[in-house]
């Protein structure tokens with residue numbers, strides 16, 4: 054055997070490949086770090102330059118806890134919009150205004166008095182507890198340009214993330230490239246080896262023809278049987294799963310004719326579910342509110358004001374305002390003249406929860422009698438931007454809850470008597486809905 058001579062050339066090629074890929078990946082990682090720092094630096098500079106010495110991140114916190122009740126950055130609320138207010142007044146004036154604006158108005162400061170009159174003589178809360186540094190921080194926050202202020206609490210933070218995203222792609226691409234290079238190299242090595250072998254007159258051994266794996270498998274009856282059983286079992290498992298899914302619409306989330314956000318109404322604005330779904334308490338159905346209910350508020354809310362710094366706003370102001378306009382079109386409300394035109398276009402809400410006709414379900418029984426929260430069955434609705442079916446609404450779901458949930462008996466004379474008797478009968482102190490007959494077919498099926 055005289056193959057040995059080739060080893061040096063193979064290992065040289067392999068060493069070369071390794072060195073090549075290593076240097077390549079190193080340079081990729083080097084790129085990773087550099088632009089991130091570079092991006093962070095100017096952002097911080099920019100924020101620092103026009104904000105004096107303040108820290109916009111701390112300022113944002115203060116602003117949200119103390120000022121956001123009356124001020125927004127880009128829109129007028131109780132007080133004026135505060136973006137770039139630092140450029141409007143000098144620093145000392147701002148310190149004393151924010152610490153005690155009423156005092157300045159009383160003292161007859163002309164700017165303060167003018168401002169006070171322009172804002173319907175609304176009084177701003179005094180903040181004597183704030184230090185000048187705190188106020189600098191707040192002003193730094195209000196001085197941030199609109200694009201930076203929204204997504205990045207720490208300047209440069211989001212850029213770093215974005216850069217990482219790009220760099221991940223870069224790294225992946227580089228790795229693929231390295232792999233391809235390796236494969237080509239191997240092919241070349243193989244070819245060279247064969248050539249060397251031929252030149253040295255060495256016969257390369259052909260692999261012996263062996264029994265193929267597949268034939269061996271086919272001959273082993275036990276293995277075949279086991280596989281067949283496994284296949285059958287998994288097939289029926291999936292078939293069962295598929296069949297059980299029929300008619301179950303958990304997660305159903307249709308597009309509604311008006312984009313109505315429960316997150317904005319029930320969540321951020323804290324409107325009680327029963328204000329709109331008023332019949333949930335007293336009747337079988339919970340019902341969708343009529344558009345007149347909407348107009349109780351929306352006569353006055355024609356435009357979406359939501360602060361775009363908030364987490365609850367997922368779409369643009371223009372989008373939401375257009376959705377409110379759809380409500381006006383539906384009820385025939387002309388917002389410029391503040392009158393009804395009489396032209397109506399009823400809204401066809403898409404029904405989401407829908408039990409089969411052969412099931413009896415009663416909201417009042419669950420909400421008023423049993424005291425079950427809406428959220429237990431419908432999920433955290435106050436966080437839903439788009440309404441969806443949270444629970445499966447299967448029979449098993451109803452029955453499980455009836456087995457687990459205790460009936461509320463306190464303060465209910467009717468139940469107390471029944472409770473005593475049934476409790477004796479079942480030998481328990483607490484009664485579940487199931488004990489009360491909540492699993493009898495006739496209770497839920499007509």
Ligand code: HEC
Nearest residue numbers: 119120123131132133138168169172174175176177178191
């Ligand atoms: C209770 C409501 C309220 C709160 C809370 C409030 N402000 Fe005001 N702010 C106002 C009103 C109203 C005005 C307009 C002047 C007036 O009517 O007194 C105003 C005016 C201002 C102005 C002058 C704006 C301009 O355009 O010249 C600044 C600056 C200001 N507020 C800063 C702050 C800061 C900073 C905070 C939080 C620490 C804050 N305000 C909290 C109601 C409020």
Ligand code: HEC
Nearest residue numbers: 313318319324325326329402404405406427431434435440
């Ligand atoms: C301002 C009025 C309003 C408030 C408040 C409100 N909803 Fe709704 N709700 C609606 C409207 C309108 C629809 C129909 C449009 C949709 O599905 O998004 C609806 C739909 C629903 C549906 C789906 C109905 C279906 O078709 O199956 C459920 C469930 C629901 N609301 C539960 C709640 C719960 C729980 C709360 C309290 C956390 C709540 N809602 C608060 C107006 C309201």
Ligand code: HEC
Nearest residue numbers: 312313314317322324346347350356357358359373376377
């Ligand atoms: C209790 C008062 C109230 C009622 C009732 C009410 N809304 Fe609203 N609605 C609001 C408030 C507050 C906002 C947010 C305004 C803002 O942030 O500028 C809003 C925002 C909206 C928006 C824009 C955001 C979004 O959800 O897409 C639409 C559309 C809307 N409402 C439709 C309706 C409809 C339809 C009804 C009736 C089913 C209704 N509203 C009932 C108070 C109400």
Ligand code: HEC
Nearest residue numbers: 326330333338339340406407408414419420425426427430
């Ligand atoms: C015990 C579970 C449960 C609770 C608690 C519950 N719901 Fe429902 N809800 C359902 C089921 C089940 C349906 C489907 C009813 C149907 O198809 O007949 C439904 C349907 C609805 C609908 C669609 C319209 C209708 O009446 O069919 C609305 C709206 C609704 N619920 C709102 C509410 C609100 C608001 C509350 C709280 C006050 C609430 N639900 C509490 C289980 C519940």
Ligand code: HEC
Nearest residue numbers: 413414422423425429451454458460486489490491496497
């Ligand atoms: C979150 C728990 C819960 C879920 C889910 C639930 N229920 Fe109930 N249900 C109760 C409780 C608790 C009672 C007992 C109320 C009482 O005090 O009478 C009850 C009572 C009832 C009753 C009256 C029973 C009687 O003894 O008169 C019916 C009918 C009923 N539920 C139907 C359903 C149906 C249908 C579903 C499914 C679509 C369902 N429930 C889902 C908790 C639940």
Ligand code: HEC
Nearest residue numbers: 300301409412446447448451452455491492493494496497
């Ligand atoms: C707590 C309420 C409740 C009770 C009690 C109840 N069911 Fe159901 N049943 C339902 C609901 C809800 C559905 C609809 C399930 C769906 O749409 O997936 C259903 C569906 C069915 C179906 C249709 C097949 C299916 O799974 O969709 C049959 C059959 C059935 N029930 C038989 C019975 C029998 C028999 C009993 C008595 C042992 C019984 N049910 C007791 C709530 C109940």
